[in-house]
Amino acid sequence: MNKNKGRGFEIEIIEYDKSMREDVLRFYRELPAEDIYKRFFGVCKDFECYVDNLEGKDGIILVARYGERIIGVCEAYPVNESEWEVAIIVDKEFRRRGVGRRLLTEIALRIRDMGGRILFGIINRSNTEAIKACMKLGCKAESYDYQTVKLFYILQ
Numbered sequence: 001m002n003k004n005k006g007r008g009f010e011i012e013i014i015e016y017d018k019s020m021r022e023d024v025l026r027f028y029r030e031l032p033a034e035d036i037y038k039r040f041f042g043v044c045k046d047f048e049c050y051v052d053n054l055e056g057k058d059g060i061i062l063v064a065r066y067g068e069r070i071i072g073v074c075e076a077y078p079v080n081e082s083e084w085e086v087a088i089i090v091d092k093e094f095r096r097r098g099v100g101r102r103l104l105t106e107i108a109l110r111i112r113d114m115g116g117r118i119l120f121g122i123i124n125r126s127n128t129e130a131i132k133a134c135m136k137l138g139c140k141a142e143s144y145d146y147q148t149v150k151l152f153y154i155l156q
């Protein structure tokens, strides 16, 4: 995961703070339905409540910004001493330009610094875009249930 391609445009990866709340809410609310399904399995309707929960949790939230515009969010939470669950979404317009790689690389470094060893995400089997991207980034996949796969990455 340690390649850091600029792909010809400048973005910044920053840690979420409450001053970004409205922009993050707008980013989530403006996602097309298919992306809400991919990212939240279709279950999240109340983003205000979701962001409230994020702010109260003991994890890492990174935001990718292009100028003033939020173009991606990546969140990770420890589920035990060594494993962290990760979720990510990049604005469709900015995909395949290295934003996902930047967010995941940065969050992986922070998780490693905090003593984590394994990153994982549970993804719908139909979400081939995310599965291909994660495999390209070095993740391994294992069957989780009939609908989902568990993608995981072991930190070196």
Ligand SMILES: CC(C)(COP(=O)(O)OP(=O)(O)OC[C@H]1O[C@@H](n2cnc3c(N)ncnc32)[C@H](O)[C@@H]1OP(=O)(O)O)[C@@H](O)C(=O)NCCC(=O)NCCS
Pocket (backbone or CB within 6 Å): 003, 005, 035, 038, 039, 086, 087, 088, 089, 090, 091, 094, 095, 096, 097, 098, 099, 100, 101, 102, 121, 122, 123, 127, 128, 129, 130, 132, 133, 134, 136, 137
């Ligand atoms: C998964 C996701 C975050 C990837 O973000 P991204 O910014 O497009 O990823 P990158 O551009 O950094 O791509 C990372 C690698 O995966 C590859 N990749 C990305 N999308 C791909 C696709 N659809 N097919 C094949 N390879 C793909 C890229 O080529 C790149 O490899 P490279 O650097 O060796 O060229 C993005 O597709 C997304 O937001 N999907 C919807 C939300 C979602 O499904 N989240 C996962 C569940 S939480």
